[in-house]
Amino acid sequence: MQTHEFTVTETARLDKLVAETVTTISRSQAKGAIEAGQITVDGQPAKPKDKPAVGATIHIELPAPQPLDVTPENIPLDIVYEDDDVIVVNKPQGMVVHPAPGHPNHTLVNALLYHSPLSSINGTLRPGIVHRIDKDTSGLLMVAKNDHAHQSLSAQLQAKTNLREYVAIVHGNFKEEEGVIRAPLGRAPKDRKKQAVVADGRPAVTHFRVLERYGNYTLVSCRLETGRTHQIRVHMAYINHPVAGDPLYGPKKTLKGEGQFLHARELGFVHPTTGEQLDFTAPVPPHFMAVVNKLRHEAGLPVDKVI
Template identity: 55%
Template sequence: MGKTMKITIKEGGKRLDAALVMAGLEQSRSTLASWIKDGQVLVNDAPVKSSYKAKAGDQVSITVPETKETSLEAENIPLDIVYEDDDLIVVNKPQGMVVHPAAGHATGTLVNALLYHAPLSSINGEFRPGIVHRIDRDTSGLLMVAKNDQAHQALAEELKAHKTERYYYALVKGNFTEDEGTVDAPIGRHPKDRKKQAVVPGGRDAVTHFKVLERFDGFTLLRLALETGRTHQIRVHMQYIGHSVVGDPTYGHQQKIAGMTLKGQLLHAKTLVLTHPTTKETMTFDSDLPKTFEQVLTALRTEQKQ
C-alpha cells in the first residue's frame, strides 16, 4: 500500500469527498469517492459509505493506493506536439493513428506515444490516460491531453459546458447554395449497423455549425464548429444533409479524387480554443492541413482554372 494521510475535518455537513476537497486535498472528488468506496478512507478508524456526511472533528485517515503500473506500453513514436506545459499537451494527431488502445489496437496508439513522452492523468482509467476528448482514427488534427487529474477535470468540465471551441476543416461532396448553416439533429447508434452512428429519433443532442470557405466543381471546403461532441458527429451530419465528407469509407464511399486514392476522410481538427486549467487564460491553437488534404485542394483549384 502507499502512504497514509491524516486530516481533521473542521467544518461538517458536506459529503466526505467534498469535505476532503475543501480541506485542501489535491485529488479530484471522483478519485476520493472511489477511494472511499474501496475502503481506503477511514473516519474515526472505521470505513464509511460514499454518502457519509462529514462532521466537524472527524479524524480521517486516507491510505493512498500505490499507482498501478499501467499495463500499457510506452512506445517511442514521434509526436507533433504543438504546445506543452506542466498541465497539458496539445498534439497534432496524424491521420490513421488511433487515439487510445482498444480491442484490436493494443499498441501504436497516440496514448502509447504520449506515455513515452510524459506522465498523464489517470481519471479516465487505465487505457485512456490523459484523454479528455477523442478524434476518429482517420481524422487528423488537434487534441488536448491532460497531464494531471486536476487539469483533466477542468478541461473535461469546460468541454461539457460547451466552452471549448473546436473548428474542423472538411472537404465534402456537392455544392451549397447557402454560405453558412447549422445541422441540429440527434445522433445515436445506427439501428442496423452497430459500428455506425446515425441521425435517429431519441438520439443524443448534436449540433454542428458550418461555413463555406471555398467552392469547387462538385465539392465544397467547409469550416465546421462543434457545439456537441458525439461519436462521428461531423461525418454523420454531413451524410445526413447529403454532403458526405470526401474519402469517408463509412459514411461517404468516395475514396478517389483528383487522381488520388485517399486513406480516409478529408476531415481535420484545425483549431482548438481552450481555457488553461491553471492560469485560466484563453489559449488558441491552430494547425496546418495535412499534406494529402492540401494536395487535393491544390488539384481542385487547378481544375477550376482550366
C-alpha cells in the same frame, strides 16, 4: 474513489443524463455504475431507465482507476504546446488515439506515455485523453497531464466553451454559405459500428461555413458545439454532403486518399491553472493540401491560398 455530483436540469433517462454531464463516463459505464449502486438520486438507489425530476441531485462515486498497463512507446509526436498541465498535439491521419480491441499498441496514448505522465481519470486505456478524433482524421487534441487539468478540460467540454473547428472536403455544392445542423446522434439501429441520426440520440450540434466551392466538392469549416462520436461525418452525410474519402458514411466514388478528408484545424480552451485563454492552429497535412490545390486548379481558382 472518484466523486461527482450535479443537479438535474432537464428530464431524461438517468444513464443518459450521467453520460452527458460527466464527459469521462460513457452511457454503458453509467448504466453499469447505476446497477452497481454507485449512482444515487437524492440519496436513493435508482435504475438506468429512471427519469429524475428537474432539481434532483445526482451523486456518483466510482472506484479509483486501476494502475496504467499500457506500454509506453518511443513514437515521434508533433507537439504544438506543452506545460505542466496540458499537451496539445497534432495527430497524424492513420494513428489511433488510444488502445482498443484490434489496436493494442502504436497509438497516441502509447506515444504520450513515453513522453510524459498523464492523468489517471480515464483509467488504464485512455490516460490523459479528454476528447478523441477518429483514426483517419488528423489534427489537434488537448491532453491532460494530471487529474486537475483533466477535470477542468472536461468541464469546459461539457459547458461547450471550447473552440473545436475542423476543415473538410465534402461532396456536392452547398446552396447556402453557412448553417447549423441540430440532429441527435446514437448507434445506428442496423449497424452497431456506425452512428446515425436517431430520435432518442444524444443532442448534437454542428455549425458549418463554406470556405471554397469546386463544383462537385466543397471545402467547409465545421465548428463543434457538441462532440459526439463521428459527429461531423454523420451530420454531413445527413444533409447529403458526406465527407470525401469517408469509407463509412460516404459514397464509393470519391476522392482518393487514406480515409476521410477531415482535419481538426483549430483548438481553444481556458488553461486549467492560469485561467488564460489558449488558441492553437494546425495547418492541413500535405496530402490534404495537395487535393485541395488539385480541386482549385480544376475549378479555375488560385492554388496558393493557405487554408
